[in-house]
Amino acid sequence: MDEQRILAINPGSTSTKIAVYQGSKSIFLKNLKHTAEELKPFPKIIDQFSFRKDIILKELKEAEIRIDLITAVVGRGGLVKPIESGVYEVNDALIHDLHESKLGEHASNLGGLIANEIAQSLDDARAFIADPVVVDEMEDVARYTGHPKFVRHSIFHALNQKATARKYAKSVDKPYEDLNLIIAHLGGGISVGAHRKGRVIDVNNALDGDGPFSPERTGTLPCGQVAKLCFSGEYTHEEVKKMIKGEGGFVAYLGTNDAYEVEMRVKDGDEEAKKVHDAIAYQLGKEIGSLSTVLKGEVDAIILTGGMAYDKIIVDYIKNMVHFIAPVVVYPGEDEMEALAMNGYMVMKGEVEPKVYK
16 A cells, blocks of 8 residues: 555635545545634734644644654645746745745745645655646736736636646546636635636736635726725725735625625525625626637636535526536536645655756
């Protein structure tokens, strides 16, 4: 039996997912939810480091998982420099950029840092990240905004979008590199990407810039109104940033970042919740339609994934809007934990050479 044990860590905006794999088999999986109230005491994402690390270690201990048998710890990649897809071993340069958060704040920044901390506490364990959120395959034409002081950046759920794309490709017995896909990741953040022949040539900045709103982010906002608000004297820079990322979307409209709670409120007849619920689905359908033009209408499939893909009301709303473009395939949840673990497993088996972050 293969004794390689891989610990996968995936900090998201509203959750921390952990998994332990022995070889290619999952032996432990846990999704730890964090409410907006729990995270409120931490002004910055980096301040959550000890909170999240301690929870991970506590859960592993309670599950009687022997961490001394772990040979690799793979964290979700964070907001580092734009890099090509692949596995990167955690080094000083990566730790520095993740810790400083100079390229932006997101919970995924904690993945590599926590992975490194845990690996350092073990004998002969190695720490990695894989397919970070800054995987950049965008075409140059997609980077323009309308003013040279502003540039569109590739920040999206690369790990899950890539893993889901390959899962779909396998199901139709075709190489991912031969397909044109539109993939919408529906989670605490939302990203919709145009995958052309294995490359994500256009995608919304899922973190703090554009696209549909999400459970806690505003997505695209009317620029003139934003400028007026920023200079109103009523809000600080930090308050505006929080409004856009963390206290936008469902949080702003309905007071919760829990998409399942919103779905239940809709089913219970809450009219305001239904309006907001419809709006997020409408914006998703609109974004998918927009990206179909990027692929010139040649779309093999539209794929919905992430936690909100369990929401049949949202899925049906989107299908009704976009079914004429291509077949709509639904993969609820995400394959991120398996993808992280398998990336680490392949490195430890010598099947993949880890890349060096510089």
